[in-house]
Amino acid sequence: MEKRPVVFIDRDGTINKEAGYINHPDNFEVYPFVSHAVRLLNVNDILAVVVTNQAGIARGYYPIGTMHLLHEKMESILNENGAKIDALYYCPHHPSSKIKEYALDCNCRKPKTGMIDKALQELPIDEKNMYVVGDKLSDMEFGWNAGCKTIMVMTGYGKGELVKLKNYEKKPDFICENLLDAVLFVLEDLKK
Ligand SMILES: [Mg+2]
Ligand SMILES: [Zn+2]
Structure with missing residues (x-):
């Protein structure tokens, strides 16, 4: 399969409004520009991959099923608007968890690179063209650790x-308003 560029997209604060530990789909609000941004990746043959730390599961703030409900909501909003996420990876772990199966000093909690390592095994990724978009410095570190270009959003x-x-x-390669601006940067950058 032909290798494709990839954009790894943080979830909270990048795709949806930051609202702490989101424990119900009603509190999960996808930003209005996200469908457009992801559709632009889709039509340009760029993989759109969501990567999210969900330590709220390890902390017992919400069950893993709630997270799946949020992701169903996210995907249905995107699909209704002709956009599609190619893959989604999450880290439910935290070393201090009281829940045995999640009490792990894992490799997948950003800024560690486990989620990108897994994506590289599972998806046809062009390793020379990898980007990370997120709202936190830990997202930027995650990208630097995995050899990606990094884009920081102001949402x-x-x-x-x-x-x-x-x-x-x-410093990040690009600092911009939101995910849509980030995608426009990626499209320009790939022309170079
Ligand atoms: Mg975030
Ligand atoms: Zn993990």
Whole structure:
């Protein structure tokens, strides 16, 4: 299969409004520009892959079934608008979890690269053209750790995280308003 560029997209604060530990689909609000952004990736043969830390599961704030309900809601909103996520990876773990199966110092919790490692095994990814989009510095570190270009958005925690970035040696490749701007950057960058 032909290898394709990929955009790894953070969920909370990037796809949906940041609302703490979201424990019900009614509190899960997808930003209005997301369908357009993902559809642009789809029509340009770029893989759209969601990567999300869901330590709320490990902390017992909501069961894993609730997370699946949120993802069903996300996918149905996207599908209604002609957009599709190619794959979704989540990390339900946290070392301090009281729930045995999630009490793990795992490899998949961002900024560790486990979710990208798995995607590389499962999807036809062109490793030279990998991007990470997120609202937190940990998303940027996740991207740097895996050799991706990084894009920071100003939705979610973005504006506050930007202040912390001042003390960082490394900088994201692009800082922008939201996921749609990030995708437009990717499309331009791939023409180079
Ligand atoms: Mg986020
Ligand atoms: Zn994990």
